[in-house]
Amino acid sequence: MKLRNASVAALVLAGLMVGAQVNSPSSLAQEKTAETKAEAKVAKKAEGRVPQYYGQVGISDEQKKKIYTIQGGYEDKIAALRKEIAALEEKRDDEVKGVLTADQQKKLAELQEAGKKKAAETRTKKKPEASEKSSSSDAKS
16 A cells, blocks of 8 residues: 555655646747747848847847837838839940940850850759759658
């Protein structure tokens, strides 16, 4: 009878210890950290990104929201400026081409076309290599 009572007591004690570990601050912290990381990923996709290193200085959610609002306020202006820059670069390039003779422009066009073809070939060669690497690593698994 004493052995049975001791066994029951040991089982109850073990159960309490396991329960304590499940609800321990470290396991709760790990769960909370995992939830926070998942929420942060969603927020980054939905809101944007804070500037480099800002996340490492411990900014609050309120600060993040303010940063996202500020960034959003400049987004349209920056997009408009990028369009303007692209238009200016195109105009500049046209003027620079205008300096060339007709023969030079023709030769330039041929060189540019050859460069585009070579770049396209390089891209298509790299794609199969990447899939070969992943399939060879799958085979190793």
